[in-house]
Amino acid sequence: MIRYLSRRLIGVIGVLIAIAAVTFTIFYVLPSDPAAAACGKSCSVERLAAIRAHMGLDQPIWQQFWDFLSGIFTGRTMGSGQYTLHCGFPCLGYSYENSEAVWGLLMDRLPVSASLASGAAVLWLLFGLSAGVTAALRKDTLLDRVLMVGAVGAASLPVYFTSMMLIYGLIRVAGLLPYPQYVALGTDPLHWASNLLLPWLALAILYAAMYARQSRSSMIETMAEPFIRTARAKGLPRRTVVVKHGMRAGMTPILTLFGMDLGGLLAGAVITESLFGLPGIGRLFYGALSTGDQPVVLGVTLLAATFIVVANLAVDLLYAVVDPRVRLR
Structure with missing residues (x-):
């Protein structure tokens, strides 16, 4: 029973990581731009660049996914300086529309x-x-x-x-x-x-x-x-x-x-x-x-x-x- 449960738990974790990778790819890698959506219609180029840096979208894809995945288990800090946002465990992201952590x-x-x-x-x-x-x-x-x-x-x-x-x-x-x-x-x-x-x-x-x-x-x-x-x-x-x-x-x-x-x-x-x-x-x-x-x-x-x-x-x-x-x- 313990061995069966252990195997199933490992399988569950693997499935969830795979789902996280697929959904992250769909929402963050494909043509849609989360920074543009958060910035709104009347958004300047400078403002858009600042939001992209705050969301970590200026980092390589693998780094973005690692930050997202590790944030689920440990939380993460987004941005720097006076615009720093701390997203506590478990961090599923930050909603700029609602000004609140997704969790x-x-x-x-x-x-x-x-x-x-x-x-x-x-x-x-x-x-x-x-x-x-x-x-x-x-x-x-x-x-x-x-x-x-x-x-x-x-x-x-x-x-x-x-x-x-x-x-x-x-x-x-x-x-x-x-x-x-x-x-x-x-x-x-x-x-x-x-x-x-x-x-x-x-x-x-x-x-x-x-x-x-x-x-x-x-x-x-x-x-x-x-x-x-x-x-x-x-x-x-x-x-x-x-x-x-x-x-x-x-x-x-x-x-x-x-x-x-x-x-x-x-x-x-x-x-x-x-x-x-x-x-x-x-x-x-x-x-x-x-x-x-x-x-x-x-x-x-x-x-x-x-x-x-x-x-x-x-x-x-x-x-x-x-x-x-x-x-x-």
């Missing part, structure tokens, strides 16, 4: 994105897995067809369309819920949940539909396995066969899918946060794209990659718990 911007907005992702994940797992497992156990019945037709219909609805319909139906017409305004969980848990219910539903409808279809096919395949027939032949109760043996083995593909989806959402749901006005990482990312704030775009990209890679590592470790057939060597 600070991300951490200020992470609770919003984490609240959105976690609440939506609970809903889509609850509804998606319930529908998928029920359809698998009632294969080729009317209930199976109704559930799968509903899942296909829900999966075909874009998030922005679902969000607008929820806002119009539940807020403007019915007046059942307030328009979402983020409230910290520690401040008021009830208002935290009520204000995030609509964004949760908007995300959960799409993901629940995909999880229902995936869990149905996975359960149908698992319930036809020889070990399931053996469990039935031993006279085990149907509930034990389905829950303890069938669902444990059939949920392995769902774990893989869940790790990637949750990791990606933790780094921000751009459309959902923008439509509902939630000050999360996704909305920050959209604003950075609009203004050309490349350090923020790079920081969000690296944060999303980190979440996805770490989530996949956690999923790999959970395989042995969920499915007894999996052994870590």
Whole structure:
């Protein structure tokens, strides 16, 4: 177990360094000029040169990448003299648009994105897995067809369309819920949940539909396995066969899918946060794209990659718990 975990951690570090190299190349080496974006439209040649020196863009490419990479682990100092800026650990860059370190911007907005992702994940797992497992156990019945037709219909609805319909139906017409305004969980848990219910539903409808279809096919395949027939032949109760043996083995593909989806959402749901006005990482990312704030775009990209890679590592470790057939060597 320790050897397996060590190998996986080394692999995770290698993947993150490779992602950092690729994203750094895209944002800093290709034709786009971060200094020009930070300086603005009415920028003199002298001012542009000063900003390039402050950002270290006058250094060789390898030196720029090394400064960026080492800054993630140790922090870095940018500029000199009265214009010196210290970017503390972990330094993902400095946003000149917001006059703040990128890491600070991300951490200020992470609770919003984490609240959105976690609440939506609970809903889509609850509804998606319930529908998928029920359809698998009632294969080729009317209930199976109704559930799968509903899942296909829900999966075909874009998030922005679902969000607008929820806002119009539940807020403007019915007046059942307030328009979402983020409230910290520690401040008021009830208002935290009520204000995030609509964004949760908007995300959960799409993901629940995909999880229902995936869990149905996975359960149908698992319930036809020889070990399931053996469990039935031993006279085990149907509930034990389905829950303890069938669902444990059939949920392995769902774990893989869940790790990637949750990791990606933790780094921000751009459309959902923008439509509902939630000050999360996704909305920050959209604003950075609009203004050309490349350090923020790079920081969000690296944060999303980190979440996805770490989530996949956690999923790999959970395989042995969920499915007894999996052994870590």
